[in-house]
Amino acid sequence: MEPLTFTPLLKQIRWGGRKLGSLLNKQIGTAADYAESWEIADHDSGQSVVAGGPFAGKSLRELIGSHRDELLGCQSHMAQFPLLMKFLDANDWLSLQVHPNDTQALTWNPQEKGKTEAWIIVAAEPDSLICAGLKHGVTRDEFQQCLHDGSIEKTLHLIPAIPGDCIYVPAQTVHAIGPGIVLAEVQQQSNLTFRLHDWGRVGADGQPREIHVEESLACIDFERGPVNPVVPVELDAGEHRSEELVCCDYFIIRRHCSETAFGVKLDGHFRILMVLDGHTELRTESVSLTLAKGQTVLLPASLLQADFIPSSSVTLLEILTP
Numbered sequence: 001m002e003p004l005t006f007t008p009l010l011k012q013i014r015w016g017g018r019k020l021g022s023l024l025n026k027q028i029g030t031a032a033d034y035a036e037s038w039e040i041a042d043h044d045s046g047q048s049v050v051a052g053g054p055f056a057g058k059s060l061r062e063l064i065g066s067h068r069d070e071l072l073g074c075q076s077h078m079a080q081f082p083l084l085m086k087f088l089d090a091n092d093w094l095s096l097q098v099h100p101n102d103t104q105a106l107t108w109n110p111q112e113k114g115k116t117e118a119w120i121i122v123a124a125e126p127d128s129l130i131c132a133g134l135k136h137g138v139t140r141d142e143f144q145q146c147l148h149d150g151s152i153e154k155t156l157h158l159i160p161a162i163p164g165d166c167i168y169v170p171a172q173t174v175h176a177i178g179p180g181i182v183l184a185e186v187q188q189q190s191n192l193t194f195r196l197h198d199w200g201r202v203g204a205d206g207q208p209r210e211i212h213v214e215e216s217l218a219c220i221d222f223e224r225g226p227v228n229p230v231v232p233v234e235l236d237a238g239e240h241r242s243e244e245l246v247c248c249d250y251f252i253i254r255r256h257c258s259e260t261a262f263g264v265k266l267d268g269h270f271r272i273l274m275v276l277d278g279h280t281e282l283r284t285e286s287v288s289l290t291l292a293k294g295q296t297v298l299l300p301a302s303l304l305q306a307d308f309i310p311s312s313s314v315t316l317l318e319i320l321t322p
């Protein structure tokens with residue numbers, strides 16, 4: 001099985017913009033609100049379809065059915081593809097939200113998982129902010145009181161969005177993404193989101209969007225406190241620089257930056273590659289393809305070789321599950 005590329009699933013939401021097209025080369029239309037590009041999804045809310053090659057037109061779910069071992073290798077016991085990969089263009093604040101963990105998710109929907117996620121900032125305006133967790137010492141009572149009297153913002157841990165930063169957001173963490181930010185998102189295959197606060201806005205119908213205060217309060221880990229950008233762990237400091245950004249129960253994220261050829265070591269796990277900058281050729285034992293900024297590729301677990309020959313320089317994420 002060769003590397004798989006999928007047709008991006010574009011989601012229009014009022015906080016979106018046009019940078020998925022202008023910055024990441026997505027085929028957007030004329031609207032002003034392209035918010036998310038689901039790059040790899042195996043969910044009822046979005047199912048990735050192979051864009052070309054021998055499996056063109058097949059959905060990811062169909063491929064898991066027909067080529068389970070080749071695709072998933074040592075993880076072929078998985079019924080569903082475990083990760084949801086997105087690019088996001090936040091042109092306004094996303095709602096303040098929280099996701100349940102796996103155990104909590106069962107309370108609301110037995111078909112759903114919890115959602116732990118990580119963001120890698122691709123681009124940001126100089127004054128862009130992210131909310132990642134609560135300030136030190138904010139208690140449930142205080143939080144609830146502030147939610148009630150409209151002063152919730154003073155409880156939030158706000159940090160500047162710096163291109164290249166990675167923010168790891170475990171389930172149960174209060175979070176929001178501010179305007180002017182384009183990012184790559186790695187998350188569990190789940191769509192369970194509870195909104196705490198929507199900054200006083202109304203939807204297209206003039207009504208506020210649904211808020212889930214009770215569910216949110218039941219999910220939040222008030223012991224967690226503020227979340228700061230991860231400190232990358234250097235793996236290779238040569239001409240090909242590689243570092244580990246996240247290693248958790250659900251995913252491992254590595255970043256490769258290089259101007260010269262390099263290989264990614266394969267080990268029977270499927271891998272996802274997201275190009276954050278530059279161009280590169282990808283060579284495997286059977287094919288060669290060109291990858292540009294904004295593209296995502298799934299390397300089936302059966303692949304033996306993955307070498308990269310950047311045209312000038314390339315920055316890419318390598319994502320796998322432990």
Ligand SMILES: [Zn+2]
Nearest residue numbers: 097099117175
């Ligand atoms: Zn989220």
